[in-house]
Amino acid sequence: MRLVILDRDGVINEDSDAYIKSPDEWQAIPGSLEAIARLVHADFHVVVATNQSGIARGLFNVDMLNRIHSRMIDEIHHKGGEIDAIFFCPHGPDDHCRCRKPNIGLFEEIATRLKTNLSGTYAVGDSLRDIVAARAAQAIPVLVKTGKGSSTLTKTSGLDSVAVFDDLAAFTSALLGGGLAVTP
Amino acid sequence: MTRIARAALFQVGFVASIAVWAPVVLALFWLKPIPRYLVIRQWGRFTVWWLKITCGLSYQVAGREHIPKTPCVILSKHQSTWETLAYQWIFPPHVWVLKRELLWIPLLGWGMALSQPIAIAREQKRRAIDQVIRDGKKRLRDGRYIIIFPEGTRVARGEHGRFKLGGARLACAAACPVLPVAHNAGCFWGRRAFLKRPGVISVVIGPPIAVEGKDPAAVNTLAERWITDTTDALEKLA
């Protein structure tokens, strides 16, 4: 299965230290929506895997998260793209769940629901949590410099051998241009 | 159940498992080392499973693709008892470098002795290093990976000990790569701590470090830097 897994905040939309708490606060990163459309037109399935601890912290509820995601999906449709599913972790750091990245749960869930294994699947993120979770799930981590990406890059010398791109658009161009190996 | 009760339950099962496994392993003294090891590692697997059931502490491994197909020297962070249990299942058949005194523990130590560890007397430093290189090369030839905790002992979360040179010297002498491993087990199961914090331990296996054209000190420094940096990062995530 041609699948790409995307983190949300800092990859599709601008990240915020104050959390994205309403549809209004959700602002796409320039070029990210078009990139998703290009992936879809090249027969990739796109799913989102995102930590949303704002729910556990009481900053917004699942209903609000759904409204934020409705806006995101609308904007993606508008550019001719599509995402198959959104997998989110609503827990906080003290909930000891298995889904909050860097833990593997969201990726396991993706593999189970889509009945696929993730080896050869690219997982794009902007933080170390995304990289650790992706690698633990046997997916191929990709780091983008948007969101927390630049600071992740300078702060962690430990996790090399991860491909780095300026943004989702640059990753997409490399993938579709044959600059990365694709495992169908 | 309280955390104390959970930890106590784990401890009871842990001790009981030693009482069950050690006699079985001892009775298998006649087996070849690797088949016997395959029985021993089931014990590690059981204890890690039991830890998940009782204390809600599980784990995940990133970077398995970095494990070389042929035996090498594995250098790992050491923060808790956990890694000595879990590694039995995570890594291919291997031996440990450990303090000779550990083999004197009734049952547990006797069972460990049958896993062919490189048991060193730490008060005799010179001889210990020679022994690690001599026995290590032999075990590598026999198809075993060598696990070494270069800091020598368990180190508390947030701290780093000096990386001793023995592992890097063995890798250079045997011309095999060094595989660096970091994890954050100490954030969940402290050194000497009875209580365990529920959660998911992350183990990250790094890209192998080739020894060709490097001296042991250079190899050691590369491994130390990778392990320390990655451990620091993982601790922040825990």
Ligand SMILES: [Mg+2]
């Ligand atoms: Mg992010």
Ligand SMILES: [Zn+2]
């Ligand atoms: Zn969760």
